[in-house]
Structures are given as structure tokens and as C-alpha cells.
Amino acid sequence: xxxxxxxxxxxxxxxxxxxxxxxxxxxxxxxxxxxxxxxxxxxxxxxxxxxxxxxxxxxxxxxxxxxxxxxxxxxxxxxxxxxxxxxxxxxxxxxxxxxxxxxxxxxxxxxxxxxxxxxxxxxxxxxxxxxxxx
Numbered sequence: 001x002x003x004x005x006x007x008x009x010x011x012x013x014x015x016x017x018x019x020x021x022x023x024x025x026x027x028x029x030x031x032x033x034x035x036x037x038x039x040x041x042x043x044x045x046x047x048x049x050x051x052x053x054x055x056x057x058x059x060x061x062x063x064x065x066x067x068x069x070x071x072x073x074x075x076x077x078x079x080x081x082x083x084x085x086x087x088x089x090x091x092x093x094x095x096x097x098x099x100x101x102x103x104x105x106x107x108x109x110x111x112x113x114x115x116x117x118x119x120x121x122x123x124x125x126x127x128x129x130x131x132x133x134x
Contacts, residue, residue, distance in 0.1 A: 006119050007128060010095045013070020014042060017062060017093075019084045020075035020102070021045030021053045028099060028126070029075040030054065035131040036073075044069065046084075062087045071095035073125055078104035089114045097125055 016036055022029035029047075033054055036043035045053035048060040059065050062072070062084070072093050074081050081098060085107045088096055095117045098107065103120040111118045 006117055007123075009117050010071050010097055010119060011129070013095065015067060015069045016041055016043045017046050017059075017065060017069045017072045018043055018075065019046040019062070019072060020080075021047050021050070021058060022075075023047075023050050023053050027075075031126055031131055031133075032073050032075055032099065034134070035126050035129050038132065038134075039129050062091045062093070065091075069093060071097065073097045073099060074102045075099045076102050078102060078107065081107045082110070085111050088116070096120075100124055 018029065018033045020029040021033045024030055030053065033043055033045050037054065044065050045056055045058040046062060047053060047058045050058040052058055072088050074084050074096060076084060081102045081104065085096065096111050098120040108118055108120045
């Protein structure tokens with residue numbers, strides 16, 4: 001998929017997961033989750049250390065999600081991103097957006113080899129979707 005199609009293809013879905021969703025509102029993992037919610041999208045927080053994030057039940061892993069998601073936003077340190085990508089491949093997720101700072105060459109390569117639409121090293125979803133601090 002070429003880069004001009006990657007973002008529209010990612011955003012074409014209605015159900016997303018946010019790996020690295022944080023309970024702390026100043027952190028990007030929290031802001032990305034809120035951005036989905038502000039845009040009337042279903043978004044599941046994935047955080048093994050939280051039960052609820054922004055009033056939404058959190059899940060420890062991608063395999064624990066109650067339904068298949070169209071896309072996955074990753075806001076984790078690069079070494080954790082690699083494990084998240086492995087889990088995403090196993091879960092059959094077809095679209096991944098690695099937020100700036102979350103990506104590394106190995107995780108991008110693994111996702112691309114699995115045929116996943118990957119957005120990495122590029123724009124932040126908060127800018128693209130128009131996040132507003134509330």
C-alpha cells in the first residue's frame with residue numbers, strides 16, 4: 001500500500017485498539033484514546049496495568065479484546081512495540097499506526113512482512129484526526 005493510501009485506509013474503520021493507553025491524561029496514550037472517542041469511534045484501551053481508561057474497560061492484551069478491531073494505534077516504547085506487533089499479527093489486525101517514538105525498524109519490518117498496512121515515522125494521529133484537549 002502506498003503512503004497516500006495508508007492513512008485513509010487506517011481511518012476507514014470504526015473499531016480500534018490503543019496499545020499503551022494511559023490513565024494519566026497528560027500522556028499521549030491517553031490523548032490518542034480520547035481522540036478516537038471524540039471522533040465517535042469505538043476504541044479499546046490496551047494496558048495490562050489498568051482496569052479502566054477514560055471510562056472504557058481496559059484489556060491486558062490484544063487477544064483479550066471483545067471483538068476484532070480494524071486498526072491499532074501503538075504508543076509504547078519501541079521494545080514493547082515489537083511484542084505488540086507480534087500480538088497484532090496473531091490477532092489478524094490489518095492496520096497499525098505507530099505513533100512517533102513508538103516505532104523501530106524491527107517492528108515496522110515484522111508488520112510489513114505480515115502484509116499489514118503500517119503507518120510509522122510519520123504524522124501523529126492526534127494531528128490527523130484533530131484532537132482537542134478537554
